[in-house]
Amino acid sequence: MRQWYARLGFGGKIQLIINLVSISVLTLAIAVIGVGFYGEFKRSLEHRVLQKTNLLADAAAVGVVFDQPESVNMLLSSLTVDEGVRSAIVYKKYGPADYRYFSHYKKDTSISMDFSYSGGAVQQWSNGEFILRLPILVDSEEVGRLYLTEDDNYLSNFGFNVLKYMVPVLLISLLLVWLLSRRLQSKLAAPLGELTKAVHEVAYTQDYEKQVTIDSDDEFGELGAAFNFMLSKLSEHEAFRIEKETEIVQLNADLENKVYERTRELETSLESLQLTQQQLVEQEKMASLGELVAGVAHEINTPIGVGITAVSHLVESIVRINKSFNGGTLTKKQFSEMLDAILESASIVESNLARAADLVKAFKSVAVDQSSAEPRLFSLKSYVQDVLTSLRPKLKRTHHEIKMDIPDDLNLYCDPGVISQIMTNLIMNSLHHAFQTDEVGIISIRAQIVEESLSLTYEDNGQGIEQEILKRLFDPFVTTKRGQGGSGLGTHIIYNLVTQALGGRIHCISEPHQGTRFEITLPLENITPSQNYLP
Template sequence: MRQQLVQLLYGVSISSDLDSGNVELAERLILNAVLDGLEIGRAGIWLLNAENTAIECRLLLDRENNQEIQTLVLPRDTYPAYFKALDTQRTITAEDAHTDPATFEFSESYLKPLNIGAMLDAPIRYKGKMIGIICCEHIGGARHWSEDECSFIGALADLYGRALSAQENERTNAKLERANQLLEQRVAERTRTLEVTLSELTTMQEKLIESEKMASLGNLVAGIAHEVNTPIGIAVTANSSAKDKLNTLNKLIESNTLTKTALLEGMNHLNECFKISFANLERAAKLISDFKQTAVDQSSLNLLETNIKDYLENILHSLMPLTRSHNIEVDIQCNDDLKLITVPGALSQIFLNLVNNSCVHGFVGRDQNKITISVTVDKQSDTYSICYLDNGHGMSEDVMHKVFEPFFTTKRGNGGSGLGMSIVYNLATQALQGEVSIDSKPNNGVTVTFKLPQKLA
């Protein structure tokens, strides 16, 4: 191929217009190269229509008349010989377009009026299919088309296929961009919806947790009320008996029949009544005091220096109605003088939930129930551990792995909310800034271990 054609072909192949995705720029680039390389007056790009019944002009540059044409249509049924040649030949080289078997049909209607003497048409193929042609039209008489010129025009036709691929890629990328934008919008909308839903669920969960805490406190109130009634009732009975005995002594004094024996017997009776009354009123006062402290602590998460053993005993004493009704023996193993800066309210809520859990799940239908709470200090790590152990039914591995999940319960429909152990976990890890773990096997009880800092910030 002669050097001029090689240079033109190279210039087209490296042009950004070819791969821009704008096929109109590529068409103009290719046709100008055709006109310059073949030194002809007219060149056009024609594409078959979708039905393959006609060939339509995309762009025709006419340098002879300084025109651009885009409206020409050549029907297949009007020019059957030409279309047959398109369907079967690689390139149409009509050196005398008026007599060539492929182009003679254009002589009267097209060639003579425009003074076209020769034509060179190269098929455009895209994805293995012939979709159109690059048509080169020589103004004047007949012309010999060299092999270099045929190769040149064929290479440009192939480059037009590259431009069509770039256009398709551009359209595909545009569709993908629009799809991504729509997807991002949908994701953003759904994210906003999920955030609102999550916020609502978080608020609802907080309310449910507070409700669960109040429900636990309510159960404690009911138990305490029942427990306090017993010593107060005994005290009232003792006081009533003492009053009756005083009335009897008064009558003996008034009738002047009081004997030493009757006086001593009356004094002994009054003394016994006062002992019974005082002991039971003291017991009731202790219950009420422990309950009051537990209730106040549960509603407050303030940092306080706390004697751990005393505080645990107060908590378990306030839970006596619950432990007594399930025949539970409680053993607290802790140094008497261990004082820590902690959140006693969190401890109170934790052990209320643990004991309640043992009663509801662990000790149902069992006797000789026992809860052991042991406290040990690790001075090296400045931490302490509380181990809560019951000898109840225990739990399966599957239940154990889910036990701290909010709303998980094995008593669904039987009063279980699924929040008790979740509250225990949250209080231990957040309010007490520690760690909590659980270990259990069926028929082998439950062990809950807390590792907590000795001083909370």
């Protein structure tokens, strides 16, 4: 409907609007007049029936009082001359709310009637009937009631006659309106059509010498004169435009050459800078991995040394018991003491070898993941624990408390090395920048699923970050410990891993002396297995 209206011309729209408005106004006016006539006739009919019923009730009062149903029947039979009356019933009153059938009249004797008394409104319209329930009074005392039922034939006939006369009037009025709108359309659309044709020719051919002719002294004539004046000005501007356009083309050619030369220089510088930055990032990663190797090697040395000492003690115990056994001097007490010593040594060896195995397992998991870059399914809580285990050589030099709140059933499918590098850099960042040497701090690691994302929060209660540094925290080479071993690439690496490798977001909240909180949000679609991967 809207497309059809949009395709109409201006004259067609005017004619359509005039016709619709006229139809609406005429229809509404005729409807209001018809409803008014109908309502007035209805009220007149009700009044006439009410008067007739009052006269009938007054005339029937004597017959009801003296208990003469024959006289009341004769009175009611006079209603046969009134074709509108369908039935009439007289009830005699014997007590409060006690009305009994006395006499009746019905127009159609073939229809059965129910003469039981039922109350109701004095007058009402129901199912095409007008019902009157009037009291029969004698000296203002009610002696009975008269129920009179009038059909609505008079009312229906009146409504039909109203429609019969008003519909032709409406149709003739609509025809006159349509003829008038057609005349108005032709008068308005002709100059507009001429002007529209000229606009199209100018738009498609750029012929600014064309002139439009509208023979009219009204606004359309003024519009045509203004259009001709505009075309003359456009012709002048077009000549000026062509001249300047030639100059601009030459200037653009010169500018493009200069831009091309500068762009090549910038591309070369950018490639060199990106290569240098990538090398520095790789060096930072390798240095971190080397530091991890050295720490784990040193950490493993302790349980292995304890194990060697326990094994040496175990060998000495075995040698002594063997010597006593061969010499025949072995007592039960000596044998029991020797067994206790052997069991103690074996227990020491077992616990220290298990400790070394845990360190090797954690280091292997973290180190392999950092170098393989292959996605796999893993438990986030267990993996973070492995990362913390691999960082034990660094963490045991401090007295910081690490709190971890990660659900046991939270599994990720991604490159675990990315998670390892993120957590390692965050923890090392706290150790280097958040706390003083002898300070005892708290580090919290929390993770939970929020709607369609993984929310990972890392927080420490250290000395916080200055606002000036916080604004540039994720830029490369930003550090507060320049010359003290800080490269300024830690947070930059974290930012790249979160945003590029995992397709997430990271935000840092910190104030001086109020701690630091990193909020990482990762879309689940990037860290969960696809349907093809699921078994």
